[in-house]
Amino acid sequence: MDVLIRYGFSMEEIKNMMENNDEIERIPDKNIYDIIDILGSVGCLSNHIKNILYSNPFCLSRNPKDIKDLIKQLEDLRLTHLEILFDSNPYLLNIGENEIQRIKKQKEKEGYSEEQLKEYFYYSSDEIF
Numbered sequence: 688m689d690v691l692i693r694y695g696f697s698m699e700e701i702k703n704m705m706e707n708n709d710e711i712e713r714i715p716d717k718n719i720y721d722i723i724d725i726l727g728s729v730g731c732l733s734n735h736i737k738n739i740l741y742s743n744p745f746c747l748s749r750n751p752k753d754i755k756d757l758i759k760q761l762e763d764l765r766l767t768h769l770e771i772l773f774d775s776n777p778y779l780l781n782i783g784e785n786e787i788q789r790i791k792k793q794k795e796k797e798g799y800s801e802e803q804l805k806e807y808f809y810y811s812s813d814e815i816f
Contacts, residue, residue, distance in 0.1 A: 691719065764804060794807055
């Protein structure tokens with residue numbers, strides 16, 4: 688949790704995050720650093736990362752490897768600007784790579800082209816939840 692303070696979150700923001708995800712106090716700082724680094728590696732700036740973590744504190748409970756696997760699946764779909772995608776819909780970080788594959792297969796069966804599939808993730812991904 689100290690990493691959140693060092694990253695610039697106020698105590699009030701951390702308290703609000705903990706009210707939504709009570710596991711935060713038990714998450715090792717290394718995992719939080721890893722998640723921040725992963726988000727940074729796809730182009731998220733500090734303000735994106737703060738928005739993402741504050742809006743979706745549940746992503747902090749995920750295994751960093753699972754988030755990397757999710758990002759790999761999104762990149763395999765040739766999605767770009769993941770920083771914008773995650774900032775606009777941080778809850779995407781809660782789903783697994785298998786869910787991405789399931790959605791892809793379902794949308795392909797419905798006749799979605801590659802471009803339509805990309806648009807689905809950018810503009811309609813709130814339907815996933």
